[in-house]
Amino acid sequence: MTRIDLPKVYDPRAVEGKWYQYWEEHKYFRSVADPNRAPFCIVMPPPNVTGQLHMGHALDNTLQDVLTRWRRMQGYNALWLPGTDHAGIATQAKVEEQLAKEGADRYALGREKFLERTWAWKEQYGGRITTQLRRLGASCDWDRERFTMDEGCSAAVREVFIRLYERGLIYRDYYITNWCPRCGTTISDIEVEHLDKPGHLYHLKYPVKDNPGEYIVVATTRPETMLGDTAVAVAPGDGRYTRLVGKVLLLPLVGRELPVIVDEYVDPAFGTGAVKMTPAHDPNDFEVGRRHNLPRVQVIGKDALMTAEAGPRYAGLDRWECRKRIVKDLEAGGCLLKIEDHGHALGHCYRCNSVIEPMLSKQWFVKMKPLAGPAIQAARDGRVQFVPERFTKIYLNWMENIRDWCISRQLWWGHRIPVWYCEDCGESFVSRTPVDSCGRCGGKVYQDPDVLDTWFSSALWPFSTLGWPEKTIDLACYYPTSVLVTGRDIIFFWVARMIFSGLAFMDEVPFRQVFIHGLVLDALGRKMSKSLGNGVDPIDVIESHGADSLRFMLVTGNTPGNDLRFHFERLDGARNFANKIWNASRFALMNLQDYDPGETPGPDHLTLADRWILSRYQTAVTDTTRFLENYELGEAARVLYEFIWNELCDWYIELVKPRLYGKTGPEDRRVAQEILARVLKGSLELLHPFMPFITEEIWQRLPRRGLTIMRAPWPEDDESARDAAAEAKMSLIMEVTRGVRQIRGEMNVPPGKVATVLLVAPEEETRAVLEEGLSYLQNLSFGEATVHAGLREKPGQAAVAVARGVEVYVPLKGLIDIDKETARLAKELAAAEKDLSRVLKKLGSSDFLDKAPPAVVEKEQAKQAELSAKQTSLKERLAVLGAGTS
RNA sequence: GGGGGCAUAGCUCAGCGGGAGAGCGCUUGACUCACAUUCAAGAGGCCGGUGGUUCGAAACCACCUGUCCCCACCA
Secondary structure, eight states, X not given: OOOOOOOSSOOGGGTHHHHHHHHHHTTTTOOOOOTTSOEEEEEOOOOBTTOOOOHHHHHHHXXXXXXXXXXXXXXXXXXXXXXXXXXXXXXXXXXXHHHHHTTOOHHHHOHHHHHHHHHHHHHHHTTHHHHHHHHHTOOOOGGGOEETTSHHXXXXXXXXXXHHHHTTOEEEEXXXXXXXXXXXXXXXXXXXXXXXXXXEEEEEEEEBSSOTTOEEEXXXXXXXXXXXOOEEEEOTTOTTTGGGTTOEEEOTTTOOEEEEEEOTTOOTTSTTSEEEEOTTTOHHHHHHHHHHTOOOOOOBOTTSBBOGGGOTTTTTOBHHHHHHHHHHHHHHXXXXXXXXXXXXXXXXXXXTOOBOEEEEEEEEEEOOHHHHHHHHHHHHTTSSEEESTHHHHHHHHHHHTOOOEEOEESOSSSOBOOEEEETTTOOEEEOSSOOOBOTTTOOBEEEOSOEEOHXXXXXXXXXXXXXXXXXXXXXXXXXXXXXXXXEGGGIIIIIHHHHHHHHHHXXXXXXXXXXXXXXXXXXXXXXXXXXXTOOOOHXXXXXXXXXXXXXHHHHTTOOTTSOEEOOHHHHHHHHHHHHHHHHHHHHHHHTXXXXXXXXXXXXXXXXXXXXXXXXXXXXXXXXXXXXXXXTOHHHHHHHHHHIIIIIIIIIIIHHHHHHHTTTTOHHHHHHHHHHHHHHHHHHHHHHTTTSHHHHHHHHTTSTTOOSOGGGSOOOOOOXXXXXXXXXXXXXXXXXXXXXXXXXXXXXXXXXXXXXXXXXXXSSHHHHHHHHHTHHHHHHHHOSEEEEEOSSOOOGGGEEEEEETTEEEEEEOSSOOOHHHHHHHHHHHHHHHHHHHHHHHHHHHOHHHHHHSOHHHHHHHHHHHHHHHHHHHHHHHHHHHHHHHHO
């Protein structure tokens, strides 16, 4: 063995940066459109430019990188296309925050200057997340990095808006939308989070105008909105109120006259069966109001303060303050009948958590029904497949009940709506290019001040990034993309919208498969959040444990679609695995220094151990590949972990040591070197998608390497390399070895001190296997061993282990604890008898014999034989021990 | 109100029709010349409950219980 200059503990910091730079400089991430090569393409869910890498990104991008690196090695023309999202609200908020510190605000600065400022902010901080993705090892084609507001994506946005408009799928209308008072914009329905909050149901008396003694009781959760009431509605045919329909009520505190109307919307069973109508502040009331031509009185403003219309006593009050005062005033006026506790879901802004105010305003909408149809069909007929499949149902359920999408936002940072209005004649123009003057009257025009929902541009991501609306070779080669990898929290926001957009503008789904993963939770199962302060920064983890460990930890134990808890213990486990690989490789390299790769040794030159590890390696190749194909990345990683640690390191490397040390001759040493090098190289290649850095570092030191492990061919799945006979033999030897070790442990024999072991194998076949494996047994557990046929030695003087009919005797000097040994054997016997009776019952059943497959029956019969042999043997030994005490 | 996930060893989870598994933790022993971020041996489980399908169920089906999540305009 030659000394080799490698540290005993693997240090990721010393290698990760180096290799990433190497890969990037040599353009190994690059993909060039090539009609003659099979493509594999993933578009990265663009993280917000404002963002820092969090564990969710780390998981999402690790999964994408594993798939991309694997397919690239398989020979696909693999493109992973990165980019960032302009994130309207989030980015604007950051810049406004900055301005606030300077004592300014965006209005003071003006739109143009504010946008300049935001672009500058983007230039300065927008690259942070992509730098962090590089630390993670992401093998994306950075030359193609895109931004949702770059020239190309913006052109795509304008084109889509105009085409939708031309198809009559975009309209502008007054509607009640979700207004976030803090963000100062409307948000779409799915951006509202409904949280159950305790509240009250206030019962209010509204007197009849002509008969002040008579009144209707209405129930409301939001008494302050009564200032905007313009009617009271009752259900059709509700006997309690028929007398009053068409009469006029007087609104308390305000004195407004309210007609009593009839509408289907009212549920006579809820509350009092009479509902106050506030068309300007409730979406349902708005609809009812539209049907009955009710006036809309807006009493709450966009700043969430009461408006002048609320009357002088309330104008300018905060909405919650106003509620208190109204309740007090109503009570004083004798109009408050009672207050009940009543929990209800309250809408909150998903960005800033403010309570949403339903607000009447004129907004742009996309008509969804016509777009949803094809998107539903595509999922139904499997052109888009969700992994796991259950998400198809969730997606369909949403799509089938979809409502129109409010796409205008009262922000400045984003894609401005490409519509101009004439100041003079009011005509509007939808245009791909800026409009200077009114096409009808030549008057002055101005552009719509609103911008589009951020998700409007994300929805086009799979084709806008490939060059659409131009007809590019990229689009032809890479679209539809292969798979989309994303968290289940944005199926509605993003995945669904990409699907209908792709179908509408490319006539083809944007991706064939959607691989959904869950959330990364903290150790207690809570969502990682800033407010809880329980988030773990991936960059910190990369610093302390290395990117490979983080990646491996995130991939293992994660099943598709399910959440993943973040445990530092598991991270340590991944790091230990990296260290294990490092040291196994260190050992191999020490013994491969003088290795001269000659001819591949023929089967005759291979030992049992060689044939065994080659066979096990083939199984690992098959299993890893199969699991990856099914998106079971966690299982694939587990296969590699177990193969490398439990088989390659724990057994093969131990078995091969004497041969590498030259104890069996130079030719045998060369064969051992060859097999060890081959299996190690293949294992690193299999592991590379999961742990790219350490595998490259070691692979580069191996003989017969290429330029980079990234471009090494994925190990071939060669069924013929399986060797069932070798596996069966080795497993027998391993079991016997375990038996011997157990005895040694119980006897407290110091390592290297046990003299002689007798292996007694009654069957000739078994004996032959043990003879073949004798050298392994010797160097694995004890000094000397011989295999004996025939009758058992007298076991009264020996501790005994049984493995598949082989008994192992270790001569000892009366050290055995008879009580302990008796108890142990008795327990084992009880278990064996229980198993045996179960098997016998099975074999005694004619149903089983008739209907079970023959292989299963044979297996059960073999088991019966094994168990009865074991039973006999255990009984004998117990008898011997019993004799020993007397 | 509708939909979905999860319930397996002390903890976190994998397995999902024919032998109850892993990691961590725990017990015992070993600093053995790749690795103490290690090695060896071991303890620990009526696979949530009840029914059903099957020759056979931890696994498939139904219901129940507990738990988490998503959707929804009941004032």
